Amino acid sequence: MPLRHLTPRDQHLFWQYGRGAGTPVHEPLVHRAVERHAIVHPHAVAAEHHGATLTYGELDRYAGALAAHLVREGVRPGDHVGLFARRSIPMLVGLLAVLKAGAAYVPQDIGRASPERLRHVVRTAGTRVVLTHKEQAPRVPLPDGHRLIALDDPVPHQRASPILLPHPDDGCHVLFADDRPEAVKVTHRNVTNLLLTEPGGLGIRPGDRVAQLLDIASGPAAWEILGCLTRGATLVLCGADPAAAAATATVLVATPDVLTGLDPAGCPRLRTVAVAAESGPSPRLVERWSRQAAFFDCRRPAGAAVVSVMARHDPAAGHRAVCRPVPNTTVYVLDADRRALPVGETGEVWAGGDCVPAGHLGGAATAGRYAPDPFLGAGRAMVRTGALGRWTSDGGLEHVDRADGGLEHDGRADGGPATSRPAYAHTAPPV
Template sequence: MPLRHLTPRDQHLFWQYGRGADVPVHEPLVHRAIERHAIVHPHAVAAEHHGATLTYGELDRYAGALAARLVREGVRPGDHVGLFARRSIPMLVGLFAVLKAGAAYVPQDIGRTPPAQLAHVIRTAGTRVILTQKEHAPRVPLPGGHRLIALDDPAPHDPGPVPLLPPHPDDGCCVLFVPGTTGRRHGVKLTHRNIANLLLTEPGGLGIRPGDRVAQLLGIASDLAAWEILGCLTHGATLAIGGKDTDAAARTATVLITTPALLSGIDPDACPRVRAVAVAGGSCPRPLADRWSSRAALFHCRGSAEATVVTTMGRHAPVAGRPATGRPTPNSTVYVLGADRRPLPMGEAGEVWAGGDCVSAGYLGDDALNAERYALDPFLGEGRAMFRTRDLGRWTPDGGLEHLARAADRPGIPDARALLRLAGERTERTAGTVTVTR
């Protein structure tokens, strides 16, 4: 019994605080949710960029044609397809096409990513087929035997045969490359089940519905960009793809998913339609959070790509005595454990682990790192995994998860025991601030 050492009260709170709501996810395949909107509302606008628009019917037709071509190139469920592109409508078609073909897309911003990094991504993810725009094709370090397809080639009218083998919910949806401690980026595979669980439940769905406009402000390789793009399309809204002037997309949006740094550069008075904001990726100053939450629902989020972007979300209320610290997302769990991986009494600081449907399929080709960061979940059992976030946190009396420190904040710290010693010195500095960390 993993909780035997806790008091009956702490055993009860371990699950009450640490377990998100059990919510059914009616469509575990992300592209199927998008296809449904293409069938029901084919003339609704799926995306806008630089004055050009794309309807859901057009998106489905163009992506279907490209998906058929990918299948003819040998792409199958379980494969990875490179999506080396800039924010654009062709990028969107390519992303959807990869999912329709049953594969996982591997996004990289072709305008910003160095060739050496692109070569590392191709090698690590095994992307035999790469999608890009014609103007950027010379920048792709294409190995022999690999295939490059231009996203802006004219699409055939006949989409051709559909894939015969649909993906399983536990097949990959996307592969995101995250920074490592050595400077080398690691590929993390997120499954359809992972992504659908965030997007198609609340609060991760952010109440997005047809008629909403979601601003796409981030580089496509970001985990938050996956939330922006797929969160919009799975709910039938319009993706306002930002150009160089990202403020223009924000000004027409009803929903923003962004970082504190980007949010601080956007004037809320110029965005009268925004009704929901999800902010993650760093500390959000209290005045900024107060200003936005006075006119929109502002959610503080914390997580990582390895745990499907965010594991806790909390709505900020300016009138509250303290900032919301967040609760586990649906069908996910959060544990505060000691160095021996045993649960700690409520209020004690320990290392934060994530479990449940948010836990990704792991790092590509790195068994040692997988062994360090993933482990069997003794609390959920049934062979499920949990992920070591390397955050230090504790439960607050109202059931929120308070972030105290992160291993990345102190690169010299070798293990959990040393990390736990930071609790005392960080507690005073976090008092009275909004701490939003990913």
């Protein structure tokens, strides 16, 4: 019994506080959730950018053609495909195409990342194929034998190749931190467990508008993009002015830095805002935005793949909401010997259940990240988040410090120039 050293009360609280609700996920593959909307509402607008729009039917058709092309290039489930792009409609098509081909996409903002950075990403993630914009192709340093495909070129009409479905525990995307060499491989199960259950789904529904403000290489950006498309809403891709995209949004997913740069008064249609960060937003930021919309404080520990705890702030309560595990996720506070600590004692925060990623790639810091989960058992794993924390008496998880350097990416909005608009032909998507 891994909990026998605790009192009966603390054994009970260990599970009461540390285990999220058991909730079924109706679709464990991200792209299949998007495809459902393309079938049911093919004419609904999936994305807007600089006056151009893309419907769900078009998104699915263009991505399907590109996915077949990727498969002909040898892409298979378990592979990693570079998505070195700027925020644009072709970027969305490329993202969905990689998932349809069964692979995981590796996003980098081609306008921000240096050649050295891109070279490291290609080497560490083991990408053999990279998608980018035609005008950016000279900036991509590819080793011999690697293949570069332009997102804005028409995809040739050829007979579709058979596409193998990935497993829910296969990779969905690979995320690199800004200032550290390692990356985390996030699975379809990690993503759908957050986005297709509540509160992680943020109540997003068809007709909503989700602003895409963040650096596409960040974890919170995946929440913006995939949280929108898996629920049939419209993704409003930011141009040079983040405030303009936010002004028409009903839902925002942001980091504290990005939210600080926006004015709630400039977002009159906003219904929901979620802030994803390791340590949480400041009380002033919470108070400022919770008067405008439903405000979710979401903690994204460095070692975990996605948000593992979150809470909706109630302005009338007069105090900070307590963050609790999301569905199908467990959170533990353990001592140096990985034994559970009682409520109120500070230790290392570990995460288990469906938020545990497929693994970390590269970097010495990956050693010791994972361990068998003695609490869930059945061959499950848990991951060290790199945070120190404790359970409060009311069941909230309070982060108090860092136990290591972490793996965090703040997801800044880049506000860079948009990619140029290509000629529209055959199955090439508009920007």
